[in-house]
Amino acid sequence: MSAAPHRTETSGNPQPAERIHDLAALKTIARELRRQVVRLVAPTGQGYVQQGLGATDIFTSLFFSELRLDPADPAWPDRDRFLLSTAHNTAIFYATLAARGCIPASALESYCRDGSPLEINASERMGPVVEATCGSLGQGLSVAVGMALAGRRQRRPYRVHVVLGDGEMQEGQVWEAALAAGSHRLSNLCLLLDYNRMQVGGHVDSVVDMNPVADKWASFGFRVDTIDGNDMAQLLAAFERARRDDQKPTCIIAETLVGKGAPSLEGILGHNMRLPPDLAARALDELSGEDA
Amino acid sequence: MTAGLASADHKVDDFIARGVTAPLPRFYGDALVAAARRDPRIVCLCADLPGPTETDAFKQELPERYIEAGIAEANMVGMAAGMARCGEIPFLHSFCVFVTRRAYDQVANQIAYPGLPVKLVGFLPGLTTMLGVSHQAIDDIAMMRALPNMTIIEPSGPEQLGAAVAAALDVPGPVYLRMKRPDGAMASLQARTIQRGRGEILREGADGTIVACGLMVSAALQAADRLAVQGKQVGVVNMPTIKPLDTELVIGLARRTGVVVTAENHSIIGGLGSAIAETLLEAAIPVGFARVGVQDTFAEGGTTPYLQGKYGLTAEAIVDGFIRAAAKRASMQVNHD
Numbered sequence: 001m002s003a004a005p006h007r008t009e010t011s012g013n014p015q016p017a018e019r020i021h022d023l024a025a026l027k028t029i030a031r032e033l034r035r036q037v038v039r040l041v042a043p044t045g046q047g048y049v050q051q052g053l054g055a056t057d058i059f060t061s062l063f064f065s066e067l068r069l070d071p072a073d074p075a076w077p078d079r080d081r082f083l084l085s086t087a088h089n090t091a092i093f094y095a096t097l098a099a100r101g102c103i104p105a106s107a108l109e110s111y112c113r114d115g116s117p118l119e120i121n122a123s124e125r126m127g128p129v130v131e132a133t134c135g136s137l138g139q140g141l142s143v144a145v146g147m148a149l150a151g152r153r154q155r156r157p158y159r160v161h162v163v164l165g166d167g168e169m170q171e172g173q174v175w176e177a178a179l180a181a182g183s184h185r186l187s188n189l190c191l192l193l194d195y196n197r198m199q200v201g202g203h204v205d206s207v208v209d210m211n212p213v214a215d216k217w218a219s220f221g222f223r224v225d226t227i228d229g230n231d232m233a234q235l236l237a238a239f240e241r242a243r244r245d246d247q248k249p250t251c252i253i254a255e256t257l258v259g260k261g262a263p264s265l266e267g268i269l270g271h272n273m274r275l276p277p278d279l280a281a282r283a284l285d286e287l288s289g290e291d292a
Numbered sequence: 293m294t295a296g297l298a299s300a301d302h303k304v305d306d307f308i309a310r311g312v313t314a315p316l317p318r319f320y321g322d323a324l325v326a327a328a329r330r331d332p333r334i335v336c337l338c339a340d341l342p343g344p345t346e347t348d349a350f351k352q353e354l355p356e357r358y359i360e361a362g363i364a365e366a367n368m369v370g371m372a373a374g375m376a377r378c379g380e381i382p383f384l385h386s387f388c389v390f391v392t393r394r395a396y397d398q399v400a401n402q403i404a405y406p407g408l409p410v411k412l413v414g415f416l417p418g419l420t421t422m423l424g425v426s427h428q429a430i431d432d433i434a435m436m437r438a439l440p441n442m443t444i445i446e447p448s449g450p451e452q453l454g455a456a457v458a459a460a461l462d463v464p465g466p467v468y469l470r471m472k473r474p475d476g477a478m479a480s481l482q483a484r485t486i487q488r489g490r491g492e493i494l495r496e497g498a499d500g501t502i503v504a505c506g507l508m509v510s511a512a513l514q515a516a517d518r519l520a521v522q523g524k525q526v527g528v529v530n531m532p533t534i535k536p537l538d539t540e541l542v543i544g545l546a547r548r549t550g551v552v553v554t555a556e557n558h559s560i561i562g563g564l565g566s567a568i569a570e571t572l573l574e575a576a577i578p579v580g581f582a583r584v585g586v587q588d589t590f591a592e593g594g595t596t597p598y599l600q601g602k603y604g605l606t607a608e609a610i611v612d613g614f615i616r617a618a619a620k621r622a623s624m625q626v627n628h629d
Binding site: 139143 | 335356357359361362364366367369370371372373374375376377378379380382397398401402405406
């Protein structure tokens with residue numbers, strides 16, 4: 001993997017945080033973030049541990065390698081935007097923000113405590129690192145389209161990234177936004193579909209069959225890239241391809257495994273799962289080994 | 293032109309029942325273009341209704357700042373929020389029902405909660421459409437009032453449509469503009485400003501006060517005339533800002549006159565009448581009170597005068613409301629004595 005910068009930085013702008021392109025280093029970060037997900041969820045014994053472990057590689061690759069951001073200036077106008085449309089997948093989101101220096105590590109201590117800005121569903125109460133309050137499902141992509149349109153009109157260099165859940169595709173507004181993004185050929189927009197096949201009622205295809213997913217996005221005018229969302233090299237390559245396309249928005253269908261990294265949790269469909277102390281301890285133990 | 297084929301002259305597409313064939317004046321739309329020329333942050337979004345929302349001029353004159361959202365209001369609200377977060381001031385347009393009822397969750401989460409400077413502009417308020425229940429916004433004020441951070445402005449008529457743009461821009465956060473287009477030529481119109489958060493006393497009267505908004509303002513003035521013939525001097529207030537309400541004015545007039553009648557082109561539940569009732573009861577004002585508006589019912593399609601007559605949105609209904617309210621006030625005083 002090349003360590004060269006993705007693109008020339010705009011002169012005169014603050015220098016964004018250095019980005020990491022070394023696969024081994026990113027995998028090490030991901031392993032620590034997975035441990036952090038379990039640690040965050042363990043005290044309450046219930047939460048979004050499965051989604052967090054599944055999406056860890058997406059968050060790691062995005063925040064440490066792809067996004068142009070400045071942890072010291074979260075409102076830097078030319079920052080790449082990141083929207084978590086599902087909004088409840090916060091254990092991994094907050095763990096990543098802390099590890100990247102976007103929020104103080106000490107902030108994680110208040111995670112999900114009463115009065116804390118780190119609510120289980122991410123709200124802009126916690127500051128500008130939450131670009132929009134989502135979680136009422138299906139809304140993040142619309143906001144992202146507006147940001148991408150504004151960026152293009154103002155000739156700003158930022159890109160807009162959205163993480164969307166696969167069950168979330170059942171919301172009709174997603175397809176309104178998809179139509180708009182395709183119609184406006186928003187090549188500065190990159191959608192990451194966290195394709196973990198899990199929603200509250202069970203396996204996504206058993207609730208409402210969304211297939212053929214890739215064909216749907218392609219037919220709405222997206223360049224579609226189906227990858228293993230737990231493979232760091234594939235994620236980085238997919239971001240690179242997205243950046244090169246100057247005609248279409250990109251949809252990266254990132255196939256992820258819920259509970260990834262802790263064999264005792266892998267593949268267990270549990271939307272808001274119970275995580276008793278013994279299971280948490282076992283998962284931490286499993287996650288303490290060497291990187292593959 | 294071949295006979296029998298529609299020409300551009302035949303394109304009406306404005307959803308208003310009207311007798312004249314001349315183009316309708318565009319007080320709001322022209323004011324928006326003028327404001328956008330002064331402020332480069334203003335952008336215009338529209339859900340496939342450029343003519344009926346008077347944004348056709350914007351589309352033509354500032355096309356790079358005009359976003360056609362298509363028939364997708366929920367997405368339009370989200371897009372406007374994204375644009376506002378990147379420094380723009382979006383005015384988004386559709387009919388009142390669609391920017392409120394249809395996209396309520398999106399308005400709540402993406403615009404009201406963050407308090408973004410997005411201006412939600414709706415036309416066809418209340419019963420003012422032939423298209424019936426699907427297009428009649430009788431609950432939009434109620435919904436928008438319930439949202440924290442939201443300002444609601446309804447011009448009294450064509451004379452305040454241009455001022456609505458300035459009033460909306462005067463608010464740093466979200467605004468819901470509820471507007472009725474003129475339904476005929478308005479040659480001798482005298483433009484009037486809107487003072488945000490302030491009611492406008494149009495007529496003084498010691499025997500009671502009618503507080504009205506939108507098209508009910510002219511009905512209120514007619515009602516006051518009729519009551520004057522009966523020897524009752526009743527004041528009329530235009531209340532173009534429904535939230536925040538000019539509570540000081542309402543309380544003062546209620547204390548002085550003892551009778552308050554509200555009149556609105558909206559359900560009596562949750563709108564101007566409710567807002568004033570809440571204000572007066574919380575201030576413990578002993579007052580005879582009546583609400584004129586749509587009486588908790590769905591209507592149907594029809595011309596505006598027909599529907600106003602059928603659903604009690606008339607000067608007569610306001611006169612009746614005043615008589616009821618004054619009688620209640622009198623009985624309160626008797627009981628008190």
